[in-house]
Amino acid sequence: MKAKKNFLQGALFGALIMLCGTGVVSCGIRLSEDASSEEKLSVLKGLIDENYIGDVDEEALEEGIYKGYIQGLEDPYSVYYNEEETKDLYETTEGEYSGIGAVLSQDLESGVITLVQIYEDSPAAKAGLKDNDILTKVGDIEVTGMDLSEVVTYIKGEKGTDVDLTVLRGEDAEEITVTATRDTVEAQTVKYEMLEGQTGYLSVSEFDSVTYAQYEEALNELTAQGMTGLIVDLRNNPGGNLNTVCEMLDLVLPKGTIVYTEDKDGKRETATSDDEHQINVPMVVLVNGNSASASEIYAGAIQDYGIGKIVGTQTYGKGVVQQIFDLGDGTSVKLTIAEYFTPNGRSIDGEGITPDVEVEYEADENNPEADNQLEKALEVMKEEQ
The missing domain is CATH 2.30.42.10 (PDZ domain)
Incomplete structure (x- = not known):
C-alpha cells in the first residue's frame, strides 16, 4: 500500500507539473562569474532564437535593454526615451x-x-x-x-x-x-480673475515654455484692474521647466537668489532675480501634496523672502533637477543631475515645503464649487492687506 501511495503521489505531482506547463531545463551553458555583459546578452539572444515560440521584435528587445539599464539606477525620475517618446517629450515641454x-x-x-x-x-x-x-x-x-x-x-x-x-x-x-x-x-497653464477685496487670483497648472508669457499677461492685467493682493494657486501643479519658474519669480522677487543647484561634484549654479520687477502687494501661495518640483521652488522662494504666506498642505518633496540628454539618434535619456536649494539654503527633497498656514481640503457635497483652502487664503490675505 505504501508503494502504491507513493506511486499515486508521484503521478499526481507529475500531472500537476504538466497542468502548470512550467519546468526547469538545463541549457548546458555555463557562464563564468566574470562573464561580460556582452557575453551574457549573446547567450540570452541565442536561447530566444532557439527556443522562444513567440514573435520576436529585435528593435523592442534593444529598447528594453536601454530602458532596463536606466531603470537599474532605481531613480524614479531617470528615464530612457525611444524616438517616439523623445518627440512627445519635447512637444510636452513646449506646451x-x-x-x-x-x-x-x-x-x-x-x-x-x-x-x-x-x-x-x-x-x-x-x-x-x-x-x-x-x-x-x-x-x-x-x-x-x-x-x-x-x-x-x-x-x-x-x-x-x-x-x-x-x-x-x-x-x-x-x-x-x-x-x-x-x-x-x-496648454492653458494660467487662469486668473479678480476676487473680493480687489484680490487677484492666479492659478498655474504647470511650468511649460508657454507659461511665462501667460503668467506675465495675467499679472499685468490684474495690476491694471487695481489688484491690492495676489493669491497664486499651485495646487496639483507637478512642476516643469526650471528656467520658466525662475523667469516667473524674477517678476515678483526683490534682487537676490531665486534658487541654486549643486551637482554630484558639489558645483553650484545660482539663478538670480534683478531689481527691475518685484511685487508690491501682499501674496499668498496655495499648495498641496501634488505641488512638486518647480512649484516648490516658487513657494520656497516666496516663503524665504517673506513676501507672502504659504497656505494649504505639505508639498510633494521633489527637490532634484533632471536634464534631458539628446543621444543623437532621435532617442534621449533624462537623468537626475543635481539637487536644488531655496534661497535660504533649504533642501526639500523628500520633505517638501511646510505651509505657514496648514489647512486640509474638505469637499462639500452640497456645494461642489466650495473651496475651503481658497477661503482660508482669502482670510489670510485680508490680514495682510
Missing part, C-alpha cells in the same frame, strides 16, 4: 501638442495616476473625463505603476485619432471607459 488636454500626476509609492486637471473645452472634457479621475488603462494597456512619461506617450497621438481611457471615479471607484478624439492642444 503645444496633439493630445486630450489633461494634467496627470503620479504617486511614486503606489504608482497610481490621477487626472488632476482637465482643460476646458478639451478633448478630455468633451469625452466626459473629470478632475481627480484615477487613470487605470489607456486602450488595453494597464498603466498603474508605469512611468508617467511613458503613459503620456500612449495618450498623445495624431490629431483626429481616438484613444480609449479607463478611469475610476468617486469614493465607490466606479469604472468608466470613454473615448477621446485627439486634437491640437496648447
